[in-house]
Amino acid sequence: MALSIPPTPLRGRRARPGVVRSVGVVLLLVWTLLPVLWALDLSLQTGAQAASKPAHYLPPTPQLANYARLLFGDGDIAESVRQSSVNIVIECVAATVVTVVLATLAAYAFARMTFRGRNALFYLALATMAFPAYTTLIPLYRIMTGLGLVNTYTGIVLVYVSGFLPLATWILHSYLSSLPISLEEAGTMDGANRMQVLWHVVLPLALPGVVSTALITFLSAWGQFLFPLVLSTDMSTEPLTVMISSLLGRHTVPVNLLSAAGMLAIAVPAVLALFLNRYIVNGLLAGSVK
């Protein structure tokens, strides 16, 4: 059973927040947002402004030149930021689609069918979530080297899917198990086969769970760093996260430009988190209650 935070709280308990609560919430928001807003501030300044002491807490002459330079300008930094942005989108979308499709099929079988080895396979997959992801780093690198899949999207996507599939299946399994089975039985009575029941009855009902799973998978893929660092040795498949770490390592990239690159890298996850947070929260809670 998935826990969830009630979307519309009880009217009776909607009290005016006390002083302690108000101060606490403001502190929480400052702690959460201040570093991000500071990076946004820097990204809107010129190099000289960003280097001034004391700092400019608001951009004196807000300008988008840093973003324009990264998105449309020349030079190897701009080019590699653009290439790695394309790479990260391709890798994350592909990993999310493959993971969600395979996890839906598996979760449907685990939740609604009996077959030999079902429990063994299910708990084996859960057990893989208990050991840290990096346990498999070196063997996966060597497997991908052996298959000639280093510096390919396929190699990175295969590794992402293997990492995210158990959690995605677990979230979808707990979601499917909570759905009433009577509608599926009605579908079977009407002569639909089980794949038709999955497509026409189960999936529409499970759509919020599928969205949660897709969002969590996509955000996890977007955040990956060590696996793609190892699996891509040139710019052809390097995602934005790896590209940014190499900018950080150079120490010659001005902070305003660096901050603009950082803002580009958080734009997609920030929009997803701010606007689709209910799905993310429900998925996280479904995935963590064991």
Add this chain to the structure above:
Amino acid sequence: MTRALAEAHSERAGAPHAAGAPLARRRRRIDLLPYALVAPFALFVVLLAIVPAAWTIGLSFFHDAALDPPVRFAGFQNFITAFSSSSILQSSGNTVVYMVVGVVLSTIIGTAAALLLQTSFRGRSVVIAVLILPWALPGIVAGLIWVNVFDANTGLLNSVLTSLHVITDYRVWVGDNRLLTVFLIELVQVWQMVPLSALLILAALQNVPDELYEAARLDGCSGWALIRRISVPLARPGIAIAAVQSVVATLNIFDQPYALNGQADAGASLTMQTYFVSFQNLDFGQGYALALVIAVATVIVSFGVLKLVYRQVEY
């Protein structure tokens, strides 16, 4: 109910052959669909998770270095060599500090945030939406964002503290003093872990029935006493899960120190050493051994924390 569905199906499939030979009917009974549905899942889990994990365990007892072939049995030599290196020992110490600081801080801040959000107020859903932002960001970019805060020349912290006359001049925060470096890097990870901790604890708090609070209020409890005697004890399942998530994250920390302190030893974690020995020194054997040590430590500490914090709760 699952069986009802399966039976309904097998009846339909089996009906025309009811009078057929028993052997044929038995063969027909094997339902291939579930196997087809889980086959890709099973392939991924076995080939790209179970096999690599077993590979790490097995090969950690072999000498396996690209510059010194062939692969040969080495007993515990990889572990001994790894843990006689001073930088790996220092990174082990760093990792313990990362874990202790991270688990304690993320649990405390997460509990505080959950208590703040427990009862409804205007704008609560907006606060929750904003709160999960750091969780959604890549660790490496969170590192970049905080580099701007801690920077020795252009950092926000230096600017604010100098303006307030807390410090007289800009100073180096990350990379100089080892303990301070580790603490500040861990703060970045805590920033990213608090959202999940807060949500898990909040979900546990939402399960506590209102009557318990009302009964306690009638008994004269209020404010702090309610938190200490009702909220926190009854949220222990959520707090335990949050703490375990933090144990796993902190013992495997990589992105934040890599972003904030590069490859320098001051803030290096054990996972970073695994990366260095395997992909810079090309000594995979030592890499397997270090990865195995981290995995075993993660499992042991997770169970320890779970045992310490988790309590079955009945309302």
